[in-house]
Structure formats: structure tokens, C-alpha cells
Amino acid sequence: MSTAPSAEAARPRRRLRWAALAAVLLLAAWSFGIEPRWVAQRQVEVHLPGWQRPPLRVAVAGDWHLGRGGVMTPGHARAIVDAINAAAPDLVLLAGDFVAGDGDPARGALAPEAIAAALGRLRAPLGVHAVLGNHDWYHDGPAVAAALRQRGIVVLENQARAVDAGLWVAGIGDHSTGHSQPALALAAVPPGAQLLVLMHDPASLLDMNAVPGLAVAAHTHGGQVALPGIGALIVPGAAPRSWAYGWIEHAGMHAWVTSGLGTSVLPLRFNRRPEWVLFTIDGALG
Template identity: 60%
Template sequence: MSERRGRRWGRIAAALLLAAPAIWGFVIEPRWVAARVEPLSSTEWTAPAGLKVAVAGDWHLTTRSAWRITSVERAASLVDEINAAQPDVVLLPGDFLAGSGDDEALSIEEMAAVLGRLAAPQGVYAVLGNHDWWHDGPRTAQALAAHGIRVLENASVRLPGHDVWVVGIGDHSTGHSEPMRALAGVPPGAATLVMMHDPFSFATMPRTRGLVVASHTHGGQVSLPGLGALIVPGAAPREWAYGWVTHKGRRMYVTSGLGVSILPVRFNMRPEWVMFR
């Protein structure tokens, strides 16, 4: 009797051990958003005193929040959280809707209305990601602009009150990346806040002085100790999946983003938005 009971409790313990990582990866961690703080200045440039730049990518808003995580209510709560941190500038490096134009996503206009509540005295800026192009790139850009979000597709604009330029590079994975065109209007030697969706554009862009950020990879969503990201979409190397990336003496930060893609799973790779200050 005791031996049978022992085997039964052993099976229960084994089942719990198997269930725990699944519950963590599919239920808890995808919803456990980190608000990270990273340095804005570097050895190459000194940012204007007190400048705070928030970066929030890969929202993937959806009507199927049990599967894709980011409902309207959840996105609105994240907008409130970012606004409460009082950034001077907000950068949105793409992928605002889940899916590719199917019924799991919100309408483009509903998405833009939610993100249009982001507030920053020196502007909210965006580039389009691959999912945005799959839905309707021009319509997405128009909807964001209607809510005060400046979309910079291979374009640049001077940051109000500073000798700093905000630069948006188009998405590489959908064939829209033109780094030279994006930086053409920036005066030589000027400091820049460069954003792109797919980090691979960093490999071909000219050297800049300032911050460079990207999204798209989600950090792989699953990152195993000693191995790193299991899957990295696009052409960027696996080492560029998350965090600070160094290439030819230059640095870029790749954010893990807020939402999920393909599967609603994250393991050892929390969703995040980042404040550079």
C-alpha cells in the first residue's frame, strides 16, 4: 500500500515539475513586463542633461489576448505606466498589431487611438515593423499620424530644443530599409536617436553619434542559459537577439518588446519597455 502511494506521489511530483515551467512560460512571464532603465549617454557622446527617452516596441495588439497577450486594456495600462515615468521623448520601433491582417488583430485605427495617448513634450516617434506592412503600412502610418505620432520611414527630424536628431530606418525584413536615406538630412557630426524595427539594418548603417535601438526579435521569446535565444527572426545574428549589441566599435540596444508572436510564450526573456536616461 505504501509503495503504491509512493509511486502515485512520485507521478504527481513529476507532473508538477513538468507543469511548472509551462505555467511560467505561457501564463506568468509573458505578462510580467519589466520597466528597465539604461544609460542614454556613452563614451561617444553626452546626452543633453536630464533627457529621458522611452522605447516601447512590438506591442502586437490583438482581440485574442489569451493567445497574443496585448489587449486594448493591457496596452492602455502600459501607456499609463510609460506616461507616469514622464519621458521627454518616446520611440516606438514597430509591430503595433498582431497577425497579418486576419481577424485576431484590432483595426489599425483602434490601435492608433490607444497608442495615441502616449505623451512626451518633445514628441512620440515611430517606424513601421513587418506586421505593420503586412496589415497596411500607409494606412498604419496615417492612423498614427492622426493621433500625433510622427512616423519616420527612412527620414529624420530635429528634436525640439536640442541639437539632436531623431532618425527612423525602415524595416529590413520587408525590404524598406534605407539607412543612407534615413540619415541624409542629419548634419555631419550631429547627435542622433536612431530607431529601426529589424536590427539587421545596424550592420549596414553609417556610424552615428548617439543612441541606436531596435526591436523585432522579442529576445527570441525563449532564452536558455548558456545558449541564448532559440530563434531570432530576420537576418540578424543570434547574438543580436537582445540587449546591448556591439558591432565594429558601435553599440545598439535591442529590446525584447512587449508582446509575443507565433506562440504566447516567454521564458527567461521578460517583455519590457526601456527608459534611457
């Protein structure tokens, strides 16, 4: 008596295998081909106690990882720059990692001058400000900073500057490459100033006292892959995994961690779209 499965009995198993293969192919197409380029334009309202100014519109964009042949091509970056300009922010903050990989042109990375040319088209009445990220330092931090400054972008490495009467921007250096000095960055900010704190790696929060104002960071990419019910699988650097994306809090200090625009290591995203964020800052409600 034969125990071989009949053709009719094997048919459901073949259908299941084909369905599984189709699901894998669709997931790969989405994660590599669609979501990494599907940029979200987030609108976030922030109500700060003690805010004494009219509402302020601040655009935040980080983790560009600009190169050729990858996710963040020059054309894609120009389209994002156009979208940010069209939103008419008062101020733009760039949260580092402009360079793709280690900046090697043989692997498709753009030269700092080409990156700065693309981002130098950003416009805001109160200026465009930046910090460097770890990938910028892997390549040549001073060269990246010089190229950005040549295009009118203010690079703040553990520095602060007044951008308007009573409004300051403080830029904190990258944590994972040993450049983070929050106390130095905040030393010049006068008491009572309205403050925006820009950092690349949210781990810098671990080394700073709480200050009033809005703080923003990048670096994590939101994990690039965020599984439902689990969240980000990997968060680079010293920040806890719970700091992968969105609002975070440490020792009374709140910050927004953006998912960034580009990708790193693998050109994929799943359940964590790239984004730039337009904050509208106003006084506390009530």
C-alpha cells in the same frame, strides 16, 4: 517466482511521474499565463562621448502586437501607456510591430485606427516617434502609418527630423520586408548633431556605418524563450542569434535590442520578460 515490482517499489516511480507532470503544468502556467503579462520597466543609463545636452529621458517600446483575446489586449496596452506617461520621458520611440499577426480581425487583430487610439495617448514634450515593423507591412503598412500620424505620432520611414535644437531622430525601415535604407534615413542629419536612431530589426545595423548616438531596435522579442546558459533559441530575420537582446555592437555601432511587449506565433515567454525601457542619456563619465 514473480518478477513484478512490488507496490512499495513502484511508489517512488509514481511520485516521480506526478512530480514531472506538476513541473510541466507549472512551467506552462508560468510561460503562457504569467510571464507574457509581467512587464518590466527597465532603467538604463547611457553615457555618450560628445553629448552636449542636459540629461535626456527616452522611453522605448516595441513589438506591441495589439489584439483581442491575446497577450496584448487594449486594456493591457492602456496600462503600459499610463506607466510610460507616469515616467515623464522627454521623448518616446516606438520600435514597430503594432499589428498582431497579419492584422486579420477574424483572428483577433485590432484595426490600425484602434491601435493608434490606444497609443495616441502617449505624451512627451519632444514627441512620440515610430517606425513600422514587418507585421505592420504584412497587414497594410501605409494604413498603419496613416492611423498613427492621425493620432499625432510621427512615423519615420527612412527619414530623420530635428526634434529640438541639435537633437535628431532617424527612423530606419524594416529590414526583413525590404524597407531598410539606413543611408537614406541618415542623409539629412547634419554633422555634429545629437542623434537617436530608431529601427525595427537590428539587422539594419549590418548595412549602416557607425554614427554617434543611441540606437534602439526590437523585432526579436529576445527570442521569447531564453534558456539558462543557452539564451534565445530563435531570432527571426538576418540578425545573428547573439543579437537577441540587450546591448549589441557591430562595426563600432552600439544598439539596445528590446525584448518588446507582445508575443508572436505563440503567446508565451520564458526567462525573457516583456519590457519597455527608459534611457537616461548624458555625457561620458570622467
